[in-house]
Amino acid sequence: MTSRLATEVARVFAADGALARHVTGFSPRDSQTAMAAAVSEAIAARSSLVLEAGTGVGKTFAYLIPALLSGKQIIISTGSKNLQEQLFYKDLPALTQMLGLKPRLALLKGRSNYLCQLRLDKQMREASHTEARLLDDLLKVNQWAGTSKDGDIGGLTSVAENSPALPLLVSTKESCIGKRCDFYDECFTRKARARAMDARVIVVNHHLFFADSLLKDTGFAELLPDPDVVIFDEAHLLPDICVNYFGQQCSSRVLDSLLQQVLALYRSELGDTGQLAQFSQRCLARLADWHNALYARDANDWRQLLGDKALAALSWGLLDELQALAKLLTAHLGRSEELDDIAVKLAEFNAKLAQFFHCDNPQAAYGIELGNRFVVLRISPIEIARECAELFNPDTSWVFTSATLQVDRSLAHFAKQMGIDKARQAILDSPFDYPRQALFCVPRQLGSVSNQQQALKQLVEVCLQAIDAAQGRTFILFTSHRMLEQVALALRSRTQYPLLVQGQAGKQSLLTKFRQLGNAVLLGTASFWEGVDVRGRLLSCVIIDKLPFVSPDDTLYRARADSVARHGGDPFTEISLPQAIISLKQGVGRLIRDEKDRGVLILCDNRIVNRPYGQAFLNSLPPMARTRDLDKALTFLRRIP
Template structure:
């Protein structure tokens, strides 16, 4: 057996795939020849062998945490590419999806000297809809000058685009409202009746997956099309030999959203706008249609404003208000009147027929939310844009996931943050995974030398929300920022604390401040890298999926342990159900989720073997509460201190 082979292979007989994988990672293999300064990593080879072993199994499930620096991307891609089998790779973000398709996979294909067909597939709203573009340009007189200019740029780009991916337009800002006007959407798609059906970018992107060996998608797309079987796409996405989920720690939360129900009130408003357009352009003899569509839009807006004025997101609590409940049922009656009118005109317009079908679907969902009769679900009103989203989230998706992941296929779930207290049980149980192989591969980085973890003394109780707590946090931030010469992330568990600290730092911090909300995420990160001495303040979305390497980031400060809010609707529903079953909501829900989130936050700091940095946690519960050991055992083995001066000295020494 090759010296780099591990002992726990499934069979004494080394398969062809396993031999090729071992050779690819060897000192004389494809990676060594293609990457300057390549050094074999035992953990990476162990992972690749485990993935190859899963591919060689009739029905395999592998749950694998690969710490930062293991090189998990190549660890699963190389066996997938060498296997010759059809493999779907699902990622947690579009950024990673594009990195795999445009960078990592092409590089590996050159090194391995193979040429399997590879396909990239995104959600439909990432693709240009040629019909919507034509409709917008036909109605150009109603558009603002800048929006029209952007649409003309889109039109020019579309003539040369191969895939219609709106994310590839360099001449139009990603914040431009023009992109939303021409993106493909389910509610505006008319299928085979469309004059652009044969050239449709969304349709052709899906067709390309049929004979591709490697298909790169994302988790939302996987659940939307495998669970909901959205508009027949499940028939086009092949039944692959294996599915690999990178950033798999996101799966439980995403599964909850797709096994539940949601109703976009914004989508309802847009559909009402389409109905009014049909009246204006096709059925001018039906004045009642336009009048009723406009009245429904007005009533919808008024009703939403009334709901939002309560500042209440728990849908059950909202409906307990007799006034809002009464107005809600009146709104449904108004919508049903429009439904009856649409039915009376079925057959007169293909566009109106399509609107009628979608309106029926929306009303069915709205009725379900007004009935609000599923005791095993949490109902919420979520503000996601100008108009909110109604969401029903199941308390437990274990049974649904169990049915899904027991399908006749091979499965690999990997991430840098899956284990809690050195166990993968929490993740496996949450997804209903049975008979799965579990593996934890620690990072090869020298954390004792590269990183220092500091929990300063004299911290206030983070639950007190006192002025002392704020001023102590600000004082620590200012001292650390000065020692690190900027180059700092400050991560918060709430927008409120972020805003309070940002206000205190303005005028007192001698380095550029970049605050979440002042610009888009990617814009802020780009500026952070360009400046070289900036301080970035962020919440949730900056805790993961952010890669700043080298001397640009030397310090990460976290305000407190990232426990879920006890007021969160889904958490309260889950906790109540767990209590009924005799479980412990804190140990079974809150603690594991917080451990994973803290690991994600720390993961921003040390990105390669040359990075050095300090993690400062301003929450002493990690050292004076019994559950603190679960956090400490789950974090990499950094040097630790409670002496802030030692942390400052460490920062001063980083060049």
């Protein structure tokens, strides 16, 4: 039986409905109408829905319209800031006007997007010691803060987005002191949360949603409201995000900052307590020794590193010094509010560090990420299904959608990962004419990708031919930074077309330049495989170096693989293959973004046709025309106007 909401939504999508009256060139699409109906029924029945909507289905309107017409309190969570802002500033205003609705809307971002008035005040009070260029930016931010209504750094145009002033001024969990803050009443972050509590439609991102849902964010009693409906767009990102939020992590950057704060406090307020300086400096020295030892070993699996007795001794020695400092701070509680705050945060950090060093949870992976100066320690759960199932309460409607969720025409892998096996599942294919619009080529002459020198030489030759045929207008997507750098070096002296290489500038800056040039070649790794939308003749060719299998040395993969093997399963088919298929689909999705687009996809990895598992990849990709003949692909490219 069709719900009242589904009937009302169907009228909006009809040939004579609101969309047809207000959107130029609109015509009903069966897949979009079907998605809107499925979302409507999930909302009406308070049930869960997992739905893959191929590129071109129009999924944004297909979930926004049922959400708005339901009249319920809705959280829409996205994977990227760009989509979050598009929904809030463009799509939602257009639809509410079109539908004659006036719900309260709220855009809520993570802490680091908001100015912290306390940190700004502190920097301004210390301005006499500030370097001239930094001071200039601080003054501009201070002037902007007096006129800004929301404190969203995204609205700050007078200061460059990479200004060294901004990290000193934005809100952070570590610097927040909650109700004890002199600026609590006017706090931009607190007011943003208050607006969200009163709104009917709240737009957030996945990181913020899980941080708040799991109470990982501190400083305020009120977090996100308990909504009637949660819609996750770009839901394919959720499994990796959940691993972070259901696990634990701590950064030595935070520890270094706390120790520096103790030293600064000794110099400014507590100079009569020399032990503060002595203990802090001892901790900093131990931290430096520990850092040096980690970088010298250059490994990321803590379980393996624990076998190194010298490193284990350094680790426990560092914790001993930190606990001695924590005990000293406790003895001086009440002398300074800042010291009291540091004492609490150091105790929390020490507890996390001890948990990591003990490494005693067989259902978790213990990994280390080595940065430029600091390290991040992560405890990652092998499975997240149980935690997710507890989080997704049955009183709320949960909708999960993305263009890339299915593996070999099934959504079971995603549903199982997320603990939502009982959710309704649906796959709606793209309405694009892929057999006519796109050609998929795996060149016949390719050798094995395991022979890196041969693979590099062949990849460069394929790239040169394709770039010339496409007159630039090419993305080259890589599975490793090393291969990207080698190919970029080889192409620089051999092609006349402009090369834009990841790392030269920020992602959005490179994409803007790619569009402006009109004949450029962009080389990128993981971040360019998704969330990139270049339409029309600006992008005619996408080249992918090889199938994106996870590295067997990845700490989390190794822990998961061991667990699967212990239970008699096959780690390759249960973990590696599904992850690689979804990643490949993301890369492939960069090519055809519009019903008028035409282009060629070239995959320089013949395993997709030579190995039995290749068919699972092919079944999961859009139904492009296929060829092994590179010359046919080049001819196709030359004929694209």
